[in-house]
Amino acid sequence: MKARVYVSLKTSVLDPQGQAVRTALVGLGHAGVRTVRQGKVFEMTVEPGTDLDTIAREVLVNPVIEEYKIEYPR
Amino acid sequence: MKAGVIVFPGSNCDHDAWYALNQIPGCTAEYIWHENTSLANIDAVVLPGGFAYGDYLRCGAIAHFAPIMSAIKKFAAAGGPVLGICNGFQVLVEAGLLPGGLIRNAGLKFRCEEVRLRTETANSPFTANLARGQVLRIPIAHGEGCYYADDRTLDELDSEDRVAFRYVENPNGSLRDIAGILNAQRNILGLMPHPERACDPLMGSTDGLAILQGLLSAVPAAR
Numbered sequence: 016m017k018a019r020v021y022v023s024l025k026t027s028v029l030d031p032q033g034q035a036v037r038t039a040l041v042g043l044g045h046a047g048v049r050t051v052r053q054g055k056v057f058e059m060t061v062e063p064g065t066d067l068d069t070i071a072r073e074v075l076v077n078p079v080i081e082e083y084k085i086e087y088p089r
Numbered sequence: 090m091k092a093g094v095i096v097f098p099g100s101n102c103d104h105d106a107w108y109a110l111n112q113i114p115g116c117t118a119e120y121i122w123h124e125n126t127s128l129a130n131i132d133a134v135v136l137p138g139g140f141a142y143g144d145y146l147r148c149g150a151i152a153h154f155a156p157i158m159s160a161i162k163k164f165a166a167a168g169g170p171v172l173g174i175c176n177g178f179q180v181l182v183e184a185g186l187l188p189g190g191l192i193r194n195a196g197l198k199f200r201c202e203e204v205r206l207r208t209e210t211a212n213s214p215f216t217a218n219l220a221r222g223q224v225l226r227i228p229i230a231h232g233e234g235c236y237y238a239d240d241r242t243l244d245e246l247d248s249e250d251r252v253a254f255r256y257v258e259n260p261n262g263s264l265r266d267i268a269g270i271l272n273a274q275r276n277i278l279g280l281m282p283h284p285e286r287a288c289d290p291l292m293g294s295t296d297g298l299a300i301l302q303g304l305l306s307a308v309p310a311a312r
Contacts, residue, residue, distance in 0.1 A: 024192070028237055029262065031197050074154075077147055077183065080190040080237055 018061050020071050021084045023054030028080050090305055093121040093131035095161070095177075097152045102138035102174065102285065109288040109301055110135070116305055123155040132308040133170045134161055136177025138230070138283060148191060148233050149179030158184055170214060170307035171277045172300070175231055178269070178279035187272055187279045188246070189238030195262025199232040203294065205257035206268050206282060210250045213271050214307030215278040218299040225296035227282040229260060234281040236263035236270075246270055253278055276307060
């Protein structure tokens with residue numbers, strides 16, 4: 016089955032990359048872009064029953080600075 | 090006395106650390122490949138700078154699963170001195186041996202320059218040769234050296250006197266100007282600046298030498 020793990024910086028953590036992207040977008044005339052936060056996605060194929068929560072917490076994510084969300088797309 | 094310099098695929102300051110340690114009288118440094126599982130006969134450990142595993146996933150994230158890390162955890166728990174420099178500091182926070190995390194520099198730039206560090210405590214073997222308030226000139230070279238931790242952790246570091254060094258001029262956005270921190274037992278130091286690059290007059294500064302000598306002086310007498 017397919018699984019996706021979205022990882023992003025916690026909202027309390029400064030995201031200078033996202034800010035730089037926003038500055039570029041506004042510079043290109045997309046004045047309506049208020050905020051940009053940059054993250055990453057892990058697209059996985061896993062056997063049913065795979066403990067993605069543990070995988071995310073122990074490997075994919077550094078819980079000190081990041082948070083995550085797991086999705087099972089159809 | 091034997092110092093072990095851990096080598097990960099992608100370490101690139103391992104030779105500098107090895108060279109600087111070998112210049113210290115009474116110290117022999119040797120390389121330890123990350124697939125080793127033992128630190129037999131090693132008195133002090135250095136995790137050098139570089140880009141272990143290409144910084145894939147997160148800086149230091151893959152390296153902290155390397156076989157040698159269990160041995161390092163045991164070594165540190167028994168009081169053995171461990172110094173993590175730059176990428177080595179990132180490995181130590183990923184491994185949970187030091188609190189907090191290191192994220193992209195606030196200015197987004199890779200900063201490679203000499204900085205001034207203020208010694209915040211002399212109460213650790215690494216800084217015992219220094220005076221509180223003493224300013225050192227030591228180079229940095231990193232893109233992800235912005236120290237982050239929640240307020241509770243930062244307060245704890247301050248109240249327990251575990252901030253070893255702060256930047257005089259903050260180059261990367263690190264919270265509370267933190268450049269290097271100690272664990273609670275004070276036998277692990279992680280710092281972003283490179284003391285091994287400031288150990289010879291030829292390099293423009295010898296201020297890093299005191300930190301490496303401190304590492305060696307931390308070797309328990311019984312070992």
